[in-house]
Amino acid sequence: MSRTFFIYIEEKSPLLKLHPLLKIISLLAINLLAWIIDSLTALLCAIIAVFLSFKFFKIPLARIGRFIVFAVLIVQAVMLSYLLGSTIPGNIVYYRFPWGTYISDMTLIYAFTMTAKFLLMLWGSTLLLAVMRDIDIVYGLVSMRLPYYLAFTVNLAFRLSTVFMEDYAKVRDAMILRGTNFSEKSLVQRARNYVRLGTPLMVLAIRRMFEMTNALIIKGFEPGRSRTYLYDFSLTIKDKVILLLLVAAVVLAFLLKTFYGLLTFPGWPFNG
Amino acid sequence: MEINVKNIVITGVTAGLCLPLALFAIILVPIPGLPAASGFWIPAGFYFVMTLWFGIWGALGGHIATTLAMGYFFGYTLQVWADGGLGDFIAPLVCFMIFKIAKADPELKTRRDYAVWVVAVLISSLVCGLWVHTVNLFFGVITWPFWWVGVLTYFIGDSLAVLIVGTPLLKTLTGYVKTSPMYAWSE
Secondary structure, eight states, X not given: OEEOSSSEEOTTOTTTTSOHHHHHHHHHHHHHHHHHOOOHHHHHHHHHHHHHHHHHTTOOTHHHHHTHHHHHHHHHHHHHHHHHHOOOOOSOEEEEOTTSOEEEHHHHHHHHHHHHHHHHHHHHHHHHHTTOOHHHHHHHHHHTTOOXXXXXXXXXXXXXXXXXXXXXXXXXXXXXXXXXXXTOSOHHHHHHHHHHHHHHHHHHHHXXXXXXXXXXXXXXXXXXXXXXXXXXXXXXXXHHHHXXXXXXXXXXXXXXXXXXXXXXXXXXXXXX | OOOOHHHHHHHHHHHHHHHHHHHHHHHHSEETTEXXXXXXXXXXXXXXXXXXXXXXXXXXXXXXXXXXXXXXXXXXXXXXXXXXXXXXXXXXXXXXXXXXXXXXXXXXXXXXXXXXXXXXXXXXXXXXXXHHHHHHHHTTSSOHHHHXXXXXXXXXXXXXXXXXXXXXXHHHHHHXXXXXXXXXXXX
């Protein structure tokens, strides 16, 4: 098993072995495709493909179960926004609200389309972030010709987010041991206890900031200077083909939508 | 402007601290009808304070954290970067500017400092709320009837989070941070 930022993944997962640049481009491509495609059927097919990819790339499917809460958040937000606040013309109007908006058959399809878009982004990003490691962020962004210090900063954000999650658990446990009750019935008291967590967390963050700055200065880290790298991640022919396919998929989806009217809303079979 | 190690670490640590907090905020206090929005934006309390202490680099950390956290729910797209990401970069900088212009002390020693802090937070949250939801509206993510709901909930959620979380942090930790050469007001 190999440890990524967030979970342990089987060493033989093909996605884990993917070139860092391809991991980042895949993450962007899947989000861009979800953004471009407006056809509900195409989006549902893409979501099924992402689900199958979890199995194929040996990413624990149990991860998805934890994201049901996230999915519910997205679904309620999109549904409420469109059901209560949109005027999308359709063949049948089911309900008219006093404030001028209404629910038509197309409102429902549009709301489902928007939900499918966000779920595709969420689960697609989960799939790729599950296999992301420090070297993927750094080498991936450097391969995109971005400055090293930017790659280092983004990597620091990801790395420290997991460290601070552990800090949070430690501080919370320490406060419980000193008698703090985080399951207070009073919401105000519970909120107050959580706010008190902020100060020790911030102290840890500031200390870490000072220590890290000193360590980097002592190690001779200079943002603007050219660097040598420990690993060599050159693109093989297979990597170049995958890269080409990813870019082609995004460009093709854009062209099909813009010039040929495909992948547009409502799409087959809803447009009759 | 030359970028040095201190700037990078401030940005990275602020982003690392705010990223999980942003995820918690979206999950714990969602707003019905507004995707990836929270009624109590906890990380704002932290990156506002970081910006008052360390200047633009704290705001940049907040910007990275918001872009990564919101993007996770809402897609790593131009729209997410333009609304939440850029909005959360602008807001703490507005607060910082007001503090600089008013020559207030982030340690909140006097009543005047408190007044400047409260006014600065309210103004910057309103500016940011207007920015975020107008961009959302232009991208077709929210509908016009939800625009004012978005601006109002953003204003309330952000202001409350910054005032409740940020005030004790400024009061208790500014003295400690002032001893560091990284402190933005030391020049």
